[in-house]
Amino acid sequence: MCIDCGCAPAEHHHHDAPKGKKITIEEDLLAKNNRLAQRNRALFQQHALLVLNLVSSPGSGKTTILETTLTDLQSELAFAVLEGDQQTSNDADRIAATGVPAHQINTGAGCHLDAHMVGHGVEHFDLDATDILMIENVGNLVCPASFDLGEDAKVAVLSVTEGEDKPLKYPQMFRASNLMLINKMDLLPFLRFDLEKCREYAKRVNPQIEIIELSCYSRDGLERWYDWLRSRLTKKKL
Amino acid sequence: MHELGITQSIVEIAERTAREQHAAKVLSVTVEVGSLSGVVPEALDFCFEACSNGTLLEGAQLLIERIAACARCLDCGREFPLDQLLACCPVCDSAACELLAGEELRIKEMEID
């Protein structure tokens, strides 16, 4: 919208160009977030902490995957969980019920977590006593892709009810992710979800992406996900 | 709506620079937005007035320069425009292409008084 007269869109006409002194700036608008993300990364490195950023559209099963994982592995590994949602502490409450330290970040109108929120969020945890920090991002396949939090890897969760074409429709997110979890595999018999196409689309946007199919209900595939976690952690601790 | 946060960064950076220059007022700010940056220029425009109220940028013009995306084919070297992240070389159909422009999200310059 034109800020002088409220007309739309701004390109339609030009008001008299203001005559002032020109200053060149050339600063990246994400520079501040990137700087804070680097600071987080250095902190995580100091504590040899493996940090994963879980991204997906709303309802793909991120919190359920976390609940299942924490319940199965907390005797073996020390977790902490940051939960990002616009409103409510429902997800942090669900995680806390497993006995794992959890902290909720409410973004209000914000559509993604940023490095600043995460930097303060981890102040609630004893990082020396933690092996893996899980960050559940706001359910949104678009905006979180642009905001580095200082994580080691992004894990994109796609549930089979969303359709196999999502990697093509939201390429930025799948390109930024290291692992794709295809969740709710137990529902496959009831759907027309083309698993092979889904894998092919994801590889097309990101040839390096790893893919694991699983179901929190039937528990199929969970061991492969746990092995992936263990091997990433081992690499981190080297 | 992460355009709100991006707009706040525009105002923050411009205001800081204006103060360093002892400016009384910012007349205009120019930002470059790549077509694959994930940011909708109209939404920046929409947020700008609210974000600039009460700052040195109040009443300033937000000038948005859109940058079209282009890529280079790693196999045959051809440079070509693209309108989405996924593209194959129009000459040899190779999928091995590197992005040359399109992801910009930069505050470029401003005019002060």
Ligand SMILES: Nc1nc2c(ncn2[C@@H]2O[C@H](COP(=O)(O)OP(=O)(O)OP(=O)(O)O)[C@@H](O)[C@H]2O)c(=O)[nH]1
């Ligand atoms: N059938 C089936 N349902 C699942 C599975 N995993 C999760 N769900 C269900 O999917 C719904 C959403 O799960 P959540 O874990 O809350 O999803 P989320 O991604 O955390 O959602 P937001 O945080 O709101 O974005 C719940 O009803 C879960 O019980 C699964 O493997 N199979």
Ligand SMILES: [Mg+2]
């Ligand atoms: Mg959740």
Ligand SMILES: [Zn+2]
């Ligand atoms: Zn080519």
